[in-house]
Amino acid sequence: MEGYATADQVWGAALVFARLGAILMLLPGLGETYVPPRIRLSLALVITLVVWPIAAPVLPALPESVGGMAGWVIREVATGLMIGAILRAFMTALATAGEVVSLQTTLSFAQSTNPMQAQPGSTLSAFLTLLGVTLLFANNTHHLFLAGLAGSYELIAPVRPLITADFVELAVRTLADSFMLGIQLAAPVIVFAIIFNLASGLVGRVMPQFQVFFATAPLSILLGLSIFTLSLGVVGTIFIDRYRSLAQIFAGGAGG
Template identity: 75%
Template sequence: MEPYAAADQVWAGGLIFARVGAMLMTIPGVGEAYVPPRIRLSMALVISIALAPVVVGYLPPLPATMGGVAGWVIREVATGLMIGALLRMMLSALATAGEIVSLQTTLAFAQTANPFQAQPGSTLAAFLTLLGVTLIFATDTHHLFIAGLAGSYEVIPPVSPLLLNDFAAMAVRTVGDSFLLGVQLAAPVLVFSMIFNLASGLVGRVMPQFQIFFATAPLSIILGLSVFALSLGVVGTVFIERFRTLAMGFTGGAGG
C-alpha cells in the first residue's frame, strides 16, 4: 500500500464523509443529542472508509477551483441532512401517539424531559419514543441505515441535480403519514375513551347527584393504561414495519 493518499482519494473520502456525517447527525438513535459528537464523527469516518470502494464510481471528479469543491460538499451535506430528516420525521409518529394517549387518559400534565425531542413532553410520549428507538436496534433496522447510505448514491447520485422539489413533496407526505400513523397507533385508546366518556355522561344524566368525575377519573387512568398496555405489541410491530418501509426506500440495490 502507498504511504500517502492522492488528491483524488482525499477528495472522494471527504465527499463521502460529508453525506455520511450529515446523515448520522440526524438519524434516530445515533443522531440523538446525548450521543457525543466524537462518537458520531468517528462512526461517520469508519463508514466512509468502508463505503469508498463501493460508491467511488458515483462521485464527480475533483473540481479545479475551491468554489467548486465547496459547492459539491454543501450539496452532499444537504443530501445527508434531507435523508436523515425524513427518517426522524417518521419517528415523530410515536410522540404523536403518546401525546394522544396522554390526553385521553388525563395524564397530559405528567411532563418529563424527552431526550429525543430536546424538550419536555408527556411521560407516555417519551416512553413510546424510547420504545421506537429500542425496536430499531433490536430488530436490526439500523442495518438499513448503512445499506441506505450506499443505496442513496443510486437513488440520489451526486452528479444529478438536487431534487429539492421532490424532497419537499416527500417531506410533506412523510409528516402527514407520521401524524396519521400516530393517530392509528393511539386508536384503541381513542375508541375506549369515546365509549367510556359516553357511558360516564349517560350515568351523569341518569344520576345527577352522583359525583361522576371523582368516580370515573381513576377508572379512566387505570382502564386507559390497561388498553394501552394490551395494544403495545401491535403498536411496536406496526411502527417498525412502516419505519423499515421508509428506510428501504433509500437502499436502492444495496439493501438486497
C-alpha cells in the same frame, strides 16, 4: 499526501464524509444529543472508509477552484440532512400516539424530558419514542440504515441534478403518514375514551347528584393505561413494519 492517497481520493472521501456525517447527525438512535460527538464522528469516519469504494465511481472529479469544492460539499451536506430529516420525521408517529393517549387518559399534565426530541413532553410520549428506538436496533433495522448510506449514492448520485422537488414531496408525505400512523396507533385508547366518556355523561344526566368526575377519573386512568399496555405489542409491530418500508426506499439502491 501522495505517499498515502492521491488528491482525488482525499477529495472523494471528504465528499462521502460530508453526506454521511450529515445523515448520522439526524439518524434515530445514533444522532441523539446524548450520544457523544466523538462517537458519532468516529462512526462517520469508519463508515466513510467502507462506503467510499462503493461511491467512488459516481463522485465528481476534484474541482479546480475553492468555490467549486465548497459548492459540492454544501450539496452533499444538504443531501445528507434531507435524508436524515426524513428518517427522523417518521419517529414523530410514536410521539403523536403518546400525546393522544395522554390526553385521553388525563395524563397529559405529567411532563418529562424526551431525550429523542430534546424538549419536554408527556411521559407516555417519551416512553414510546424510547421504545421505538429500542425496536429499531432489536429488529436489526439499523442494518437498513447502513445499507441506505451506500444505496443513497445510487438513488441520489452527486453527479446528477439534486431532486429537491422529490425530496419535498417525500417529506410532506412522510409527515402526513407519521401523523396518521400516530392516530392509528392510539386508536384503541381513543375508542375506549369515547365510550367511557359517553357512559360517564349518561350517568351524570341520570344521577345529577352523583359526583361523576371523582368516580370516573381514576377508572379512566386505570382502564386507559390497561388498554394501552395490552396494545403495546401491536403498536410496536405496526410501527417497525412501516419504518422498515420507509428505510427500504434508500436501502433499495444498495440492493440493486
